[in-house]
Amino acid sequence: MKKIINDPAAVVTEALYGMAQAHPELRVQHTDPAYIVRADAPIPDRVAIVSGGGSGHEPLHGGFVGPGMLTAACPGPVFTSPTPDQVQAAVAAAHGGAGVLLLVKNYTGDVLNFETAAELIEAEGIDVRTVVIDDDVAVRDSLFTAGRRGVAGTLLVEKIVGAAAEAGADLDTCERLARKVVDSVRSMGLALAPCTVPHSGEPSFVLAEDEIEIGIGIHGEPGRERTRIAPAQDLVRTLLTPVLEDLPFTAGDRVLLFTNSMGGTPLIELYLAHGSAVALLNERGFLVERSLVGPYVTSLEMQGISLTLLRLDDELAELWDAPVSTPALRWGR
Amino acid sequence: MKKIINDPAAVVTEALYGMAQAHPELRVQHTDPAYIVRADAPIPDRVAIVSGGGSGHEPLHGGFVGPGMLTAACPGPVFTSPTPDQVQAAVAAAHGGAGVLLLVKNYTGDVLNFETAAELIEAEGIDVRTVVIDDDVAVRDSLFTAGRRGVAGTLLVEKIVGAAAEAGADLDTCERLARKVVDSVRSMGLALAPCTVPHSGEPSFVLAEDEIEIGIGIHGEPGRERTRIAPAQDLVRTLLTPVLEDLPFTAGDRVLLFTNSMGGTPLIELYLAHGSAVALLNERGFLVERSLVGPYVTSLEMQGISLTLLRLDDELAELWDAPVSTPALRWGR
Amino acid sequence: MACDGSSMVAAWLGVAEVIRAHRDELVRLDREIGDGDHGENLRRGFDVVAERLAAMDAATPGAVLKSVATTLISTVGGAAGPLFGTALLRAAKALGDRATLDGTAVAEALAASSEGVIARGRAEIGDKTMVDALVPAAKAAESAAQRGDSASGVLAEAARAATRGAHDTVELVARKGRASYLGPRSAGHLDPGARSTELILTSLAASAGSLGEGS
Amino acid sequence: MACDGSSMVAAWLGVAEVIRAHRDELVRLDREIGDGDHGENLRRGFDVVAERLAAMDAATPGAVLKSVATTLISTVGGAAGPLFGTALLRAAKALGDRATLDGTAVAEALAASSEGVIARGRAEIGDKTMVDALVPAAKAAESAAQRGDSASGVLAEAARAATRGAHDTVELVARKGRASYLGPRSAGHLDPGARSTELILTSLAASAGSLGEGS
Numbered sequence A, B: 001m002k003k004i005i006n007d008p009a010a011v012v013t014e015a016l017y018g019m020a021q022a023h024p025e026l027r028v029q030h031t032d033p034a035y036i037v038r039a040d041a042p043i044p045d046r047v048a049i050v051s052g053g054g055s056g057h058e059p060l061h062g063g064f065v066g067p068g069m070l071t072a073a074c075p076g077p078v079f080t081s082p083t084p085d086q087v088q089a090a091v092a093a094a095h096g097g098a099g100v101l102l103l104v105k106n107y108t109g110d111v112l113n114f115e116t117a118a119e120l121i122e123a124e125g126i127d128v129r130t131v132v133i134d135d136d137v138a139v140r141d142s143l144f145t146a147g148r149r150g151v152a153g154t155l156l157v158e159k160i161v162g163a164a165a166e167a168g169a170d171l172d173t174c175e176r177l178a179r180k181v182v183d184s185v186r187s188m189g190l191a192l193a194p195c196t197v198p199h200s201g202e203p204s205f206v207l208a209e210d211e212i213e214i215g216i217g218i219h220g221e222p223g224r225e226r227t228r229i230a231p232a233q234d235l236v237r238t239l240l241t242p243v244l245e246d247l248p249f250t251a252g253d254r255v256l257l258f259t260n261s262m263g264g265t266p267l268i269e270l271y272l273a274h275g276s277a278v279a280l281l282n283e284r285g286f287l288v289e290r291s292l293v294g295p296y297v298t299s300l301e302m303q304g305i306s307l308t309l310l311r312l313d314d315e316l317a318e319l320w321d322a323p324v325s326t327p328a329l330r331w332g333r
Numbered sequence C, D: 001m002a003c004d005g006s007s008m009v010a011a012w013l014g015v016a017e018v019i020r021a022h023r024d025e026l027v028r029l030d031r032e033i034g035d036g037d038h039g040e041n042l043r044r045g046f047d048v049v050a051e052r053l054a055a056m057d058a059a060t061p062g063a064v065l066k067s068v069a070t071t072l073i074s075t076v077g078g079a080a081g082p083l084f085g086t087a088l089l090r091a092a093k094a095l096g097d098r099a100t101l102d103g104t105a106v107a108e109a110l111a112a113s114s115e116g117v118i119a120r121g122r123a124e125i126g127d128k129t130m131v132d133a134l135v136p137a138a139k140a141a142e143s144a145a146q147r148g149d150s151a152s153g154v155l156a157e158a159a160r161a162a163t164r165g166a167h168d169t170v171e172l173v174a175r176k177g178r179a180s181y182l183g184p185r186s187a188g189h190l191d192p193g194a195r196s197t198e199l200i201l202t203s204l205a206a207s208a209g210s211l212g213e214g215s
């Protein structure tokens, strides 16, 4: 394992220290219980939007803290959900009196830890709601499984709900919007090469020279199948087909297309894949009205991409376009 | 070679097509002669800032086209300088009547092609100036070599000069500022793992399990030496020491620290390295007044980082802080 | 020596050591069918458990369990943190403020633990989780207690059942937790949470045995 | 057949084929001490050269060279594009509007080419660049022309000298171009630009030879 780290057990703490240096517009608590909060929080009478999860997906979630998006985020150890203490501490720093919305990716660990946190927060008399995000179509949902995973679609939920909260929406509205985005967004990813978790030191999986994993999760969890590497346009079709079928999206739909890097795939390949996906969607009669391309929901240095599609209406498009000012996502104003 | 591409010879064209889809605020000519220009160009009586170079360093340069930064950029084939035709075409689209400043990274190919372009542009009666950027301290400058390479410092030149042009500075001022930044900025990088150029199909170099290359160039050119991987804080010291000695920077200097990923290094390691560099600079009495952390001047999927230090004064700090609105760098307004 | 608060402290210090010794194994097991952090999560948590227990004043067995539980909840994260935390909180509650434990108390604690884990995680037996070690352990404990076994005897039976239960997860297809994403590919691997449950119970049983019998 | 415009077209079509055949070799050489694009850069340029020449009307040798030059300048990029472009622009200028070439004309064209490359690239002999193939070629051409050799004879001498010069770059340490960053590590490798210069001149000489002598 070759990494730019010191002690594997101190990676998150030390990275948060660096993040604090780079972003004076945030308040970063880099030691336990670690959290990241807007410097101007708590904001009176504004709903606090709080998310979090294992580290290693940067810029998710901490890079999305700021005006127009998250009020606070809790980074757990690499690929491990944060503890209830962290969530409580983040909420204490973020809560402005108008309630808290917890945005949680659907993994057993995240759900359980946020569940415990929510109980404790509620016991303090704070109005707290939880919305679980599960946009990954690679895993079939069923009563007998842990359900679909939360992946890149999380960014869209955070952006859109964050915009609403910034504009003064109440907790009911924020919760409704989060559920609306969750209901309208689907993702699927693939990997060309694995990542290595610092405390493990071994690649999360092994692929042959010409092999790729279709339906990869953002922790290196396997997906639907292993296949041969193929031309970009075929890979894009392989990802988009189940995404389009799942919701289902229908021709004429207005959509936002988010082409995401798993971390190690260069921007030139991302743009190429994005162009290919737009062309395919145009062909099938979809209106690609918004685009996002970049390494936003990553798995350390894993090579691969995911494609996320969100069905837009005026309400969602407007909230998407609203100003946002975070380390990783910034526009408007 | 596993990449998300179709035909290796079409990578740049297809990626530019995708970029055009993602960024309606740019005009992207994706076929030959390829260039990227702000959609609102030419802007009357505003100096046009034009840069370019081989592709594979994304978001450099095309991702820095927009208000407050580049007017236009010319993407060559992967790691190959653009042709004079491309520069001419970009300038034709960008020139608003107040002259053109060409920002060129110091590589023989880039210098020669931009030189030829400048002659042709001048012959059209346009006032054109060229500033060559050579911030990489890994390679010793000498009359008997190709000189120091232009690397991550390029971003700082483009940002600062772009801000001046946006504010209406004349060509003399823009040229002076470019030279001032070039005189005040130094960089050095290292690589943990190589990249593979699509048309070559082979890694640009080979490192052993525990080996890293100190002083790597952004095309995988070798640097000073190969050493063993070491803790992050030692790596940071190895990069910063020659950077600090070269200018030289002196204690008490106000500086901007730019921690850059070569492409495949995840953000968590970047932030960790950034924190380590800030701590070292603080110890030595420098004032780190501005920070930038991210994958901005990359070498495809190469793993590694570079550290860039710019000596700040009020003029440079103010231009750095000025609003910028490009695909990859955005703030203010 | 009685199965009291201080022997409970000693027993959990022993567990912390066992977890440290098996950290890499648990990481490896979790890498095979999960995300490779189970050993590191528990190591992080039990290091703090050991620290806090070493500094702890004399307390009832229930209070010791409660302290271990809250420490695990606030340091482990992941799925295992809240699940082991719930297990121990429920056990603590079942024990109340008893000063020493007999076999029945141990069996009741284990029954409460396994019910707690099922209530929190909604896994059933056969889903290839820690439930597959914990439920058989609780059942074996109940039988042993009914036979009148001592605390250490009950724990020894529970540990044996947990070992068998953990081993039996190898052939199962996971239906809960991260391993469930693997579907049929999860078969052929030992579940890391079942393995750590086995390790914990075995260590507790060993401590109880060497410490001698309670009332 | 005379060494005229149409044989010049044929000769450069031959060069385009040779470059295509050696693309991978030139990529490999450039990967060893540069950035691995030399073969691909020239392939891209000469593909367009071949296209345009095939569509070209009858012209003087100088006009053909000028067309090849401007095509290379606008398609090759990198260091080689402007350098080969300059070389051929200068050669075209030296030939003026002569309809056919003799040995002296060829030698003059090569002298102008090598001066042009040196003026543009500021490399000297021994810097491990295409100059190390081109300068000896020009010198050998001059001697051959002074001995009264024909155009094809002069080209053959030039090609032989270029081959020797290219081969001699192996032991040199690069002081110009990308390979210079390698310092001493650049020794032991053939310079890709010297190799492509050798290939071009050898192909031109072969075409001239098989096409027969000019005036």
Ligand SMILES: Nc1ncnc2c1ncn2[C@@H]1O[C@H](COP(=O)(O)OP(=O)(O)O)[C@@H](O)[C@H]1O
Binding pocket: A079, A080, A081, A108, A109, A110, C030, C034, C035, C036, C037, C038, C039, C041, C077, C078, C079, C080, C081, C083, C117, C121, C122, C123, C128, C129, C130, C131, C176, C177, C178, C191, C192, C193, C194
């Ligand atoms: N729903 C559940 N019910 C009971 N146990 C579970 C459940 N989900 C996961 N587990 C247990 O947790 C273990 C994984 O723990 P750990 O690796 O620490 O958490 P994570 O899966 O969040 O990385 C699994 O091996 C399994 O035994």
Ligand SMILES: Nc1ncnc2c1ncn2[C@@H]1O[C@H](COP(=O)(O)OP(=O)(O)O)[C@@H](O)[C@H]1O
Binding pocket: B079, B080, B081, B108, B109, B110, D030, D034, D035, D036, D037, D038, D039, D041, D077, D078, D079, D080, D081, D083, D117, D120, D121, D122, D123, D128, D129, D130, D131, D176, D177, D178, D191, D192, D193, D194
């Ligand atoms: N200053 C120079 N003068 C003459 N030839 C040079 C010079 N710099 C580089 N070259 C030649 O160019 C060749 C490399 O060309 P190419 O790979 O196409 O360009 P780049 O180095 O820009 O990738 C080198 O092998 C060398 O022969």
Ligand SMILES: [Mg+2]
Binding pocket: A079, A080, A081, A109, C035, C037, C078, C079
């Ligand atoms: Mg985990």
Ligand SMILES: [Mg+2]
Binding pocket: B079, B080, B081, B109, D035, D037, D078, D079
């Ligand atoms: Mg090149």
Ligand SMILES: [Mg+2]
Binding pocket: C030, C034, C035, C036, C037, C038, C078, C178
């Ligand atoms: Mg795990």
Ligand SMILES: [Mg+2]
Binding pocket: D030, D034, D035, D036, D037, D038, D078, D178
């Ligand atoms: Mg080259």
